Amino acid sequence: MKIAVFSARPYDRRSLDACNQQGYAADGFEFIYFDATLDAHTAALAQDCDAVCVFVNDRLDAPVLQALHALGVRAVVLRCAGFNNVDLAAAEQLGFFVARVPAYSPEAVAEHTLALIMTLNRQTHRAYNRVREGNFMLDGLLGRTLHGKTVGIVGTGKIGLATARILHGMGCTVLGHDPYPSPEFDALGSTVPLDELLARSDIVSLHCPLTTQTQHMIDEASLARMKPGAMLVNTSRGGLVDTDAVIRALKSHHLGHLAIDVYEQESALFFQDRSGEIIDDDVFQRLMTFPNVLVTGHQGFFTAEALQEIAETTLGNLVHFAAGSECPNRVTKA
Incomplete structure (x- = not known):
């Protein structure tokens, strides 16, 4: 499974790669990193990917979700607790799996x-x-x-x-x-x-x-x-x-x-x-x-322990998506 990671900073790459290699090597996840934030202009970067991994300032309104769906993307995993940047009604209509990290340190x-x-x-x-x-x-x-x-x-x-x-x-x-x-x-x-x-x-x-x-x-x-x-x-x-x-x-x-x-x-x-x-x-x-x-520049979450928890929960959410199993961190319109 290929996952396009948007708004990816060096620390995101390190924590996700380390977690992927240590505990999820058998699941076949491949992360493709982009510095760019996700919006209508950058959605095309997710070509050939099954999921997108996003952060607080990535934009997932209806047009972006429609563009991702047309590319074959079927899952949105957030590296954060908040999901106000996701149009959940549009995501539900398009059949997207949306999951977040509800609590990290x-x-x-x-x-x-x-x-x-x-x-x-x-x-x-x-x-x-x-x-x-x-x-x-x-x-x-x-x-x-x-x-x-x-x-x-x-x-x-x-x-x-x-x-x-x-x-x-x-x-x-x-x-x-x-x-x-x-x-x-x-x-x-x-x-x-x-x-x-x-x-x-x-x-x-x-x-x-x-x-x-x-x-x-x-x-x-x-x-x-x-x-x-x-x-x-x-x-x-x-x-x-x-x-x-x-x-x-x-x-x-x-x-x-x-x-x-x-x-x-x-x-x-x-x-x-x-x-x-x-x-x-x-x-x-x-x-x-x-x-x-x-x-300060949105650094409240920025500790080594929190980054590890974010990575572990994100990978766990992807496992649920791949298996089609019930995910406790899934976000729905309801």
Whole structure:
């Protein structure tokens, strides 16, 4: 079986090849790697392949799925948990097998969330640059003790739970909100309505899937309900946040800090070296002018352990597709 791997970076190649050679050599999987993202212009690269393996910024709308189907592709395996980039209705109509990696080292994303919070709160990124220049002044680096602060976790699934455990262990009061509450969260904090969470939290951390219901859940109205000076953290999906509204909240000083590992228009920026180019995204560039904003390039998942889990689950999903067996990670429209 041939699999076209799109948005393939060197670390994807290493982890998939190692997993394929170590545990799936008898299954006859052959990976063909492409740096390009999958869209209507690049779908033809999957010629003669049985499946495509894609990531968060690959586009699988109806026209792309139709093009893949015409080439003989019959499976889409995602190297991620989110599947908002797949038109599931079109995939179902065309008979595609679609599977994802529902959970890979939730601690990896949770720990990156903490890294963003700690870095922005204690301004260690600015301190690092100062010390390298021989400036040991502390003015402008004042942070706040996290112990005793209230942190709101929006989305108490596996990653939200892992984040809550860390912050609970640091002595924070943890609030949670999720339309499908987790009993495990009860040992870590209190489940409250979203409005109450926003009003009480010193830090709000997002851990939700991107759906029509959660698109721009953080908008002008929800930002206004947040505690003045609070920190907003998003390591989930960029579309959860209305970036224009966030910029206005930062300008008015109502929002105290912003830390993001994801961005709504990230597909044109992230996972690429744009250091020698002019970035023509005016909204992103405006964000970067704020000293109280910290941005990383969707690296929350990026640990050796998570890459291994992604590869193993992806290969396992392909085994189910090849065998025509029931796959626990299959995604359907329902």
